[in-house]
Amino acid sequence: MKLKRYIVFDFRSVKNSGWVDCDDVTTLVGVNESGKSNMLLALWKLNPVRDGQIDILHDMPVDKLGELRNYDGNTKFITAEFILESKDINILLGKYDFKDNFNENNVHTLEVSRFYDGKYTMLLNGKSVDEYSLLDKVNENKETEVDLGKDLLSMMPKFVYYSNYGNLSSRIYLPHAVEWLKGNSVSGIEKNDEQIRTIRILFDFVNLSPEEILESGRDAIDLANLGNNYMINSPTKEQIAKSEDEKEKRSILLQSASNKLTSSFKDWWKQGNYKFRFMADGDYFTILVSDEKRPVEVDLRLRSTGLQWFLSFYLTFLVESEEAHENAILLLDEAGLTLHPLAQKDLVHFFNRLASKNQLINTTHSPFIVDTDNMDRCKVVYVNEDGLTEVSSDLRKNIKNNLSSVYAVHAALGLGVSDVLLQGCQMVVVEGVSDQYYLNAIKNYLISAKEIRPNKDIVFIPSGGVKNIASISSLIGGKNSDIPYIIIDSDKSGEDLKNKISNGLYKNSKDKILEIKDITGMVYSEVEDLFPYSLFEKPLLKLFKVADEDFDEEYDSSKPIVDQIEEFARNNEIVLASGWKVELAKAVKIQMQKNKPCVDKKTLDNWKELFKKFVD
Numbered sequence: 001m002k003l004k005r006y007i008v009f010d011f012r013s014v015k016n017s018g019w020v021d022c023d024d025v026t027t028l029v030g031v032n033e034s035g036k037s038n039m040l041l042a043l044w045k046l047n048p049v050r051d052g053q054i055d056i057l058h059d060m061p062v063d064k065l066g067e068l069r070n071y072d073g074n075t076k077f078i079t080a081e082f083i084l085e086s087k088d089i090n091i092l093l094g095k096y097d098f099k100d101n102f103n104e105n106n107v108h109t110l111e112v113s114r115f116y117d118g119k120y121t122m123l124l125n126g127k128s129v130d131e132y133s134l135l136d137k138v139n140e141n142k143e144t145e146v147d148l149g150k151d152l153l154s155m156m157p158k159f160v161y162y163s164n165y166g167n168l169s170s171r172i173y174l175p176h177a178v179e180w181l182k183g184n185s186v187s188g189i190e191k192n193d194e195q196i197r198t199i200r201i202l203f204d205f206v207n208l209s210p211e212e213i214l215e216s217g218r219d220a221i222d223l224a225n226l227g228n229n230y231m232i233n234s235p236t237k238e239q240i241a242k243s244e245d246e247k248e249k250r251s252i253l254l255q256s257a258s259n260k261l262t263s264s265f266k267d268w269w270k271q272g273n274y275k276f277r278f279m280a281d282g283d284y285f286t287i288l289v290s291d292e293k294r295p296v297e298v299d300l301r302l303r304s305t306g307l308q309w310f311l312s313f314y315l316t317f318l319v320e321s322e323e324a325h326e327n328a329i330l331l332l333d334e335a336g337l338t339l340h341p342l343a344q345k346d347l348v349h350f351f352n353r354l355a356s357k358n359q360l361i362n363t364t365h366s367p368f369i370v371d372t373d374n375m376d377r378c379k380v381v382y383v384n385e386d387g388l389t390e391v392s393s394d395l396r397k398n399i400k401n402n403l404s405s406v407y408a409v410h411a412a413l414g415l416g417v418s419d420v421l422l423q424g425c426q427m428v429v430v431e432g433v434s435d436q437y438y439l440n441a442i443k444n445y446l447i448s449a450k451e452i453r454p455n456k457d458i459v460f461i462p463s464g465g466v467k468n469i470a471s472i473s474s475l476i477g478g479k480n481s482d483i484p485y486i487i488i489d490s491d492k493s494g495e496d497l498k499n500k501i502s503n504g505l506y507k508n509s510k511d512k513i514l515e516i517k518d519i520t521g522m523v524y525s526e527v528e529d530l531f532p533y534s535l536f537e538k539p540l541l542k543l544f545k546v547a548d549e550d551f552d553e554e555y556d557s558s559k560p561i562v563d564q565i566e567e568f569a570r571n572n573e574i575v576l577a578s579g580w581k582v583e584l585a586k587a588v589k590i591q592m593q594k595n596k597p598c599v600d601k602k603t604l605d606n607w608k609e610l611f612k613k614f615v616d
Helices: 036-044 062-074 086-095 148-155 174-181 193-206 210-216 220-224 237-266 305-323 341-354 407-423 433-448 466-480 492-502 537-544 549-554 561-571 580-595 601-611
Strands: 002-011 014-016 025-029 076-084 108-115 120-124 159-162 171-173 274-281 284-291 329-332 360-364 378-383 389-392 426-430 458-462 485-488 513-515
Touching (some): 002 036, 014 036, 014 389, 025 036, 036 076, 036 329, 036 389, 062 108, 120 148, 174 193, 174 210, 174 284, 193 237, 193 305, 237 274, 341 360, 426 433, 433 458, 433 601, 466 485, 466 492, 492 513, 537 549, 537 561, 537 580, 549 561
Parallel strands (some): 025 360, 025 378, 426 485
Antiparallel strands (some): 002 014, 002 076, 076 108, 108 120, 378 389
């Protein structure tokens, strides 16, 4: 299953978050105390890998605790919608006869809600699971228990929650670890659940228990239990041999685990080439680390907090996601804030690598952890006028309470432009965000299909409208001493701009003004007209919220599609929401990323013709 979206109710600072659409990577952006963590914690408690118990006293909103605590069975705090993959459907069809209930296009949704009493309710394709007739069984044993809800729950992904507050202790006193991992307290020492969790995860990775490490490290004199009588009696030959064998076994196991961590960590962490060594000395277990620049081994706690954080996170991901047996969904709360800004940018690429196997939702207030190539993945978390947490996908939404939360996104865009200038990327200024989505989708398609091999990263910079293109281009050109390419629509405003800057800013660089009609051969065409109609069919169905067969019949491929969409909406009294062009572009881009469409030759030739104008 894949998480499509979720919504949180009556959980801590959240009354009704609104639906949060989820991608392979989803980033919740907001200031401290905006409620980002609460949005992750509620989802974690839907189906945690471990821990994540519902705590009515602390999870219910304080102002509603007295009212709701006696109605835990009627109060839900989370609803999540999943897309079922075909393999899951086949498993279900093997047990139950749902041929009359499943839709024909093989798109199946499961909506799961959890209540404060721990119970679940489920809707399969909009229908309560309890309503499905259970007609067939795998075998003829009539005593076999058939429970569709239980089967669906077992298929649901597990959630792994990780925060900054559990950095691994690099020097562990084993007797205390033994007691903590048994669930006991240690007199005079404050219990830190997050650190205990990472300690347990570490020993799972080493594949040893603290007791075993303690026992295998005992001296022969301890085995003989001689106390102060060593001068009178000495350990037997067998006791000495046993002690030596146990210590050798422990040394080999720790060396093997050290090599395993060093090798696998190297594939993920790009800020240095590190070597780890686990060492057990008496009652203490220590993690030592070295690298090429500093070859002398030192205790991990003497290295950067960023390295400590990343190692703790890496081990948690490695162990807990494997325990889930299915692809876990990772929930990362304020991940990597102790990392250097360049390492934070690397963390974004790390997230994308993780997302090839595990969906990931992270929270941040750092602009360095906002992926400027995938702004559609960002959701802004803010506190509304009533002091409650809400989430919005509209980063441009003019909410006064939203401004500080969305600052990280605006800063990321500015940093992205600065980074482009510093790294010498190929900049192309476009009119709006929708153009940025479309052209990034084409770029990614052409690169993956090996149709282009750009020497520089191509970055499309939205100007916020055709009227701003000249000023943005002038700013970039002034700093970089190289005026950027621009792509403009072939409508009236685009033509007016072209005439103006051709005699001014671009007087000596007219070849850098790229007009869409020169590619499509269509008068008044826009960026949308670079795409085949087949990529718009599903997004338009959602846009119109009615059957789109009528539009299919009216659509004319020889005319610009945007004008036709607007005319169809007017004629059918359909109100197009503000920013509909951006949402349509986002949907087309996501569709191309997920389905890798087979593009017709004419479209492919047009894309290549456009990109060859600014690709070295």
